[in-house]
Amino acid sequence: MKEKEKPKIIVVIPVYNHGASLRQVVERALVAGWPVLVVDDGSDDDPLEQLTGLDCVKLRLPVNKGKGAAILAGAREAARLGYETMITLDGDGQHDPAEAELLARQAALIGRPAIVIGARRMIQETVPKASLFGRAFSNFWVRLESGQELADTQSGMRLYPLRELLALDLTCSRYDFEVEVLVRAAWAGVALSSVAISVHYPPPGKRITHFHQLRDNFRLTLLHTRLLLRRLAPWPHRRLCGQPAPPQEQKPRFPRPWRTMQMLFREHSSAPGLATAVWLGLFMGALPLIAVHTVAIIYVAHRLHLNKVAAVAASQFCMPPVVPIICIQVGYFLRNGQLLLDLSREKWLLEIHLRLWDWLLGSLVVGPLLGLIGAVLVYWAQTRLFRRQTMDKGPPQ
Incomplete structure (x- = not known):
C-alpha cells in the first residue's frame, strides 16, 4: 500500500x-x-x-x-x-x-x-x-x-x-x-x-470474552x-455494485451437451458440499411434493449453491412405495400412537387427505434422518477417496 x-x-x-x-x-x-x-x-x-x-x-x-x-x-x-x-x-x-x-x-x-x-x-x-x-x-x-x-x-x-x-x-x-x-x-x-x-x-484463565x-x-x-x-425467495436482491465483466470467450457454434453435463457434475463438488446436496435430496425426496419433486429440488439446490445432480440423484432413493409408506406409518404413529395396519380401501383411499397429512408429518422425521445417513456416507466416501488419491500421488518432489 x-x-x-x-x-x-x-x-x-x-x-x-x-x-x-x-x-x-x-x-x-x-x-x-x-x-x-x-x-x-x-x-x-x-x-x-x-x-x-x-x-x-x-x-x-x-x-x-x-x-x-x-x-x-x-x-x-x-x-x-x-x-x-x-x-x-x-x-x-x-x-x-x-x-x-x-x-x-x-x-x-x-x-x-x-x-x-x-x-x-x-x-x-x-x-x-x-x-x-x-x-x-x-x-x-x-x-x-x-x-x-x-x-x-x-x-x-x-x-x-x-x-x-x-x-x-x-x-x-x-x-x-x-x-x-x-x-x-x-x-x-x-x-x-x-x-x-x-x-x-x-x-483460558486470562481470556476475556x-x-x-x-x-x-x-x-x-x-x-x-x-x-x-x-x-x-425468488425475487432479486438490491445491488450496490455490478458484477465484474466475465472474460470474452468465443461462443461455440453448436451446443455441447457433454460439456454441460461435466460442469453440472463438477460444480460444488467438495466433500461438505456433496454431503449437503445429498441430505437435501433425501430430505426433499421424502416430502409429499407430488409431481414436483425434481423441479423443487433443482430450484433449492441452485439457490443454495449445491450440486444439483447429487441432490436429484439422492432423491430417487425416496421413490414410492417404500419411503412414502414409512413416512405415512411414522406420521400415523405420531398422531395416534400406533401403526396403521388396516389396509382397507376406506383407510387408504377415502381418507387420502389424512394419509397425505401423515406423509407430511412422517417426512419431517424420516427425511432428516435418511438425509443424515446419506450425507455421512457420501462425506466418508469423498474424504476416503481424497486421501487415497493423495497417497497415490506421493509426497511432492
Missing part, C-alpha cells in the same frame, strides 16, 4: 470492557502508520481514559448496544471524517495491527468494492475448541446463504468499504452482525475476500433461518 493512500483508510477499534489491553493495541496501530478511531460501546471500565496522550479519535456510545452497532457507529464517524475505507480490529489484543497492511493490499488488488477478512491461523494450543467448531459451522451456513467459500466468517479483523457498508440494509447489532454483513454484502455485489493473519489467544453461548447462539440461529429463507 502506497503511503499516500493510507489517509483514506482508518483503523476502527470497537471496545467493550477491554481497557487493560486497549492502549497497547492502539499504540501498535499508530506505530504501523494508521490513523485510529476507538469506539467505546458503553464500557464500565472507561477504556478511553487509558488512551491519554495518544493521537487517536475517540467516540463513546452512552449505553452498550453491541459490537455491530459499535462498528456501524465507527463507520459513520469515519465517513464523516472523510475516510473511504476502515479496517476493524478487536480491542483484546487478538490481532496484530501491523497486519492491517495485508488487508489493504488485498483490497487494492481486487480493484472494486470489497470486504477483506483476516482469516485467523488458529494453530495455537490455546485456541478454544468451541471457537474452531463455531468458525467451521458459521462458514458452512454463510456458504449456503451467499455462495462464497470463506475461510473465517467470524474474524473481527476486516476491511470494509464505507459507502457500501453504510448502504446495506442490516438488522443485527451484536455478534450476529459479522455474519449478516457478509451475506448481505455478497447479495449486493460487494466482493468478499480473505487473507491469512496471525492470532493471539491468551491462556463477551460472547454469551446461549443468547448469542440463539440470535445466530434466528439470523441463519432468516437469511436462508430469503435466499430461497
Whole structure:
C-alpha cells in the first residue's frame, strides 16, 4: 500500500470492557502508520481514559448496544471524517495491527468494492475448541446463504468499504452482525475476500470474552433461518455494485451437451458440499411434493449453491412405495400412537387427505434422518477417496 493512500483508510477499534489491553493495541496501530478511531460501546471500565496522550479519535456510545452497532457507529464517524475505507480490529489484543497492511493490499488488488477478512491461523494450543467448531459451522451456513467459500466468517479483523457498508440494509447489532454483513454484502455485489493473519489467544484463565453461548447462539440461529429463507425467495436482491465483466470467450457454434453435463457434475463438488446436496435430496425426496419433486429440488439446490445432480440423484432413493409408506406409518404413529395396519380401501383411499397429512408429518422425521445417513456416507466416501488419491500421488518432489 502506497503511503499516500493510507489517509483514506482508518483503523476502527470497537471496545467493550477491554481497557487493560486497549492502549497497547492502539499504540501498535499508530506505530504501523494508521490513523485510529476507538469506539467505546458503553464500557464500565472507561477504556478511553487509558488512551491519554495518544493521537487517536475517540467516540463513546452512552449505553452498550453491541459490537455491530459499535462498528456501524465507527463507520459513520469515519465517513464523516472523510475516510473511504476502515479496517476493524478487536480491542483484546487478538490481532496484530501491523497486519492491517495485508488487508489493504488485498483490497487494492481486487480493484472494486470489497470486504477483506483476516482469516485467523488458529494453530495455537490455546485456541478454544468451541471457537474452531463455531468458525467451521458459521462458514458452512454463510456458504449456503451467499455462495462464497470463506475461510473465517467470524474474524473481527476486516476491511470494509464505507459507502457500501453504510448502504446495506442490516438488522443485527451484536455478534450476529459479522455474519449478516457478509451475506448481505455478497447479495449486493460487494466482493468478499480473505487473507491469512496471525492470532493471539491468551491462556483460558486470562481470556476475556463477551460472547454469551446461549443468547448469542440463539440470535445466530434466528439470523441463519432468516437469511436462508430469503435466499430461497425468488425475487432479486438490491445491488450496490455490478458484477465484474466475465472474460470474452468465443461462443461455440453448436451446443455441447457433454460439456454441460461435466460442469453440472463438477460444480460444488467438495466433500461438505456433496454431503449437503445429498441430505437435501433425501430430505426433499421424502416430502409429499407430488409431481414436483425434481423441479423443487433443482430450484433449492441452485439457490443454495449445491450440486444439483447429487441432490436429484439422492432423491430417487425416496421413490414410492417404500419411503412414502414409512413416512405415512411414522406420521400415523405420531398422531395416534400406533401403526396403521388396516389396509382397507376406506383407510387408504377415502381418507387420502389424512394419509397425505401423515406423509407430511412422517417426512419431517424420516427425511432428516435418511438425509443424515446419506450425507455421512457420501462425506466418508469423498474424504476416503481424497486421501487415497493423495497417497497415490506421493509426497511432492
